[in-house]
């Protein structure tokens with residue numbers, strides 16, 4: 001009655017398109033927007049099982065109505081498709097190639113109920129091969145996934161009332177002391193059509209390797225039959241359908257029927273456990289999926305294989321049987337006689353969600369559901385067959401105190417973000433303004449995000465880059481030091497400036513550049529060391545020790561910027577011919593005094609270039625003499641008809657005087 005009227009009262013808002021009172025209506029919802037200006041809804045990817053639908057649709061409703069985003073719900077397949085989806089693979093449900101690393105941006109942002117350890121290799125490969133976009137694990141949902149054996153609560157209760165024994169503990173199954181079969185149906189009452197034959201080739205009971213392991217770990221040869229033709233072991237089932245554990249093998253009415261599905265999920269484990277723990281059990285494999293799921297309802301006094309969270313047997317309020325604590329070493333050796341371990345059921349998001357919608361990521365990371373919360377939704381959906389939207393909406397209505405603690409404080413910023421005053425439309429350094437709403441926004445370029453601890457807790461603010469630093473990117477957590485050759489004399493810069501001509505900087509993070517030594521300068525902007533400084537044009541550095549002594553060049557010398565005596569002598573500069581000082585054509589200087597220049601009377605005799613260069617075999621200073629017995633013809637020295645002296649004038653003295 002109360003349930004019914006509650007449902008009716010909810011019909012009104014559902015028709016209007018919202019679940020929550022005051023929820024953001026569809027027409028007012030926004031899309032995510034990425035840095036390229038693409039706009040798309042928050043993508044929630046739903047691997048196809050009940051608990052996954054429950055968790056993901058619940059999250060969808062909050063993302064829509066509390067955070068005001070459009071949501072697209074995409075149906076997935078198994079666990080792995082969810083890994084691919086939030087790792088940006090373009091075709092996550094493809095059986096062959098899911099197309100990882102191909103798209104620009106992932107369109108799937110959230111997967112709840114993700115069994116991270118279900119396929120650890122695939123998960124790790126994604127993390128290693130696509131580190132920039134691989135799914136991010138935001139941690140446990142609040143419960144563990146468990147695969148084990150279960151007994152309906154009523155059966156447990158009956159045993160407890162009758163004898164005060166707790167059948168959820170393995171030790172109350174010890175056949176030396178107890179007779180648990182009193183509380184269960186006898187296998188003789190179970191129609192044979194419900195279970196597979198043990199000899200069925202699709203049953204694990206015919207798997208030789210599994211059966212050999214049973215001998216190795218339990219020594220129970222009597223529980224198997226050996227076919228000498230094929231040298232293969234199979235389970236011994238005297239009635240064809242049930243394998244009996246040693247403690248009830250001689251009298252099957254003392255066995256507790258255990259049913260499982262598939263090829264015999266958990267059969268190997270239960271053979272080890274029932275044998276080593278002295279538990280009287282008859283193990284059977286259901287003939288079909290429907291036989292498996294119906295069996296515990298048709299024969300509720302039974303023991304069955306199951307996993308949680310899952311709605312299949314929820315009405316029976318199944319209680320998990322507790323085995324001896326998990327022994328990892330035994331398990332990895334193949335001995336399955338201790339308890340299996342639960343696995344974390346997690347929340348996965350895309351790597352870019354913290355940029356696109358940090359409050360949504362923050363919310364997902366805060367979600368904490370108990371197994372009871374999950375079971376309540378699963379059971380309600382099963383009982384009413386209403387949609388997941390309606391069922392999760394009902395849960396949201398009746399558990400407001402639970403999910404409201406998952407909604408993050410909007411002023412709790414992530415690294416990369418900073419407090420933003422929506423009233424002033426500007427970044428702010430404090431999160432309290434009674435009149436304006438304070439939220440988080442990505443820090444703009446020229447700033448970085450800095451931790452702020454205030455009376456509420458930790459958050460981040462955007463701080464301008466200091467002098468000597470810059471940051472070209474947004475959402476940065478630090479600024480970069482200016483490189484050598486650069487400086488920045490202002491705060492809040494996106495880039496550093498290059499040192500002007502005549503200046504250089506050989507250190508990182510400079511606020512100013514250093515000046516070149518007196519009367520020297522640089523070739524261009526952004527010089528990175530004092531070595532980039534050199535004498536100005538028409539001067540030459542006559543210091544050869546690495547220091548500077550710039551003197552004017554006399555007539556007859558071409559001295560480009562950064563001329564040095566060394567370059568004049570060698571006729572080469574590491575900067576190229578353009579920057580090599582030279583003796584001009586028609587002039588001459590000696591190797592020993594390269595800056596003392598003579599003007600030659602004949603241009604033909606003095607080609608210029610490096611000091612000491614004469615044409616046509618001439619020698620002496622300045623190219624005034626042919627060798628003995630030769631004479632100058634006007635273009636070269638030739639064998640003698642006497643010789644002419646080439647006229648010259650010493651010019652450097654005059655120039656220096658001038």
Ligand SMILES: *[C@@H]1O[C@H](CO)[C@@H](O)[C@H](O)[C@H]1NC(C)=O
Pocket residue numbers: 026027029030031070
């Ligand atoms: C969000 O979805 C609603 C309903 O489908 C639509 O009216 C609205 O235009 C969408 N918003 C954006 C920003 O696309």
Ligand SMILES: *[C@@H]1O[C@H](CO)[C@@H](O)[C@H](O)[C@H]1NC(C)=O
Pocket residue numbers: 036038102103104105
């Ligand atoms: C990548 O983004 C550009 C610009 O938004 C878009 O035109 C293009 O279709 C996208 N490519 C893929 C593979 O999604």
Ligand SMILES: *[C@@H]1O[C@H](CO)[C@@H](O)[C@H](O)[C@H]1NC(C)=O
Pocket residue numbers: 251252253254
């Ligand atoms: C098997 O056990 C039941 C229950 O204890 C008992 O009534 C029956 O006599 C036993 N049968 C044999 C053959 O021992």
Ligand SMILES: *[C@@H]1O[C@H](CO)[C@@H](O)[C@H](O)[C@H]1NC(C)=O
Pocket residue numbers: 171174175176177276277278
């Ligand atoms: C079952 O009880 C017997 C008799 O007390 C005992 O020896 C044996 O260790 C018990 N088995 C287990 C698995 O506890």
Ligand SMILES: *[C@@H]1O[C@H](CO)[C@@H](O)[C@H](O)[C@H]1NC(C)=O
Pocket residue numbers: 379380383384
């Ligand atoms: C299922 O629904 C019926 C009525 O529709 C109600 O009486 C019953 O209590 C429900 N069961 C559960 C487990 O919610």
Ligand SMILES: *[C@@H]1O[C@H](CO)[C@@H](O)[C@H](O)[C@H]1NC(C)=O
Pocket residue numbers: 423424428432433434435436
């Ligand atoms: C709060 O907002 C008001 C109005 O927008 C503004 O004038 C004021 O400076 C803000 N106060 C603080 C502490 O930022």
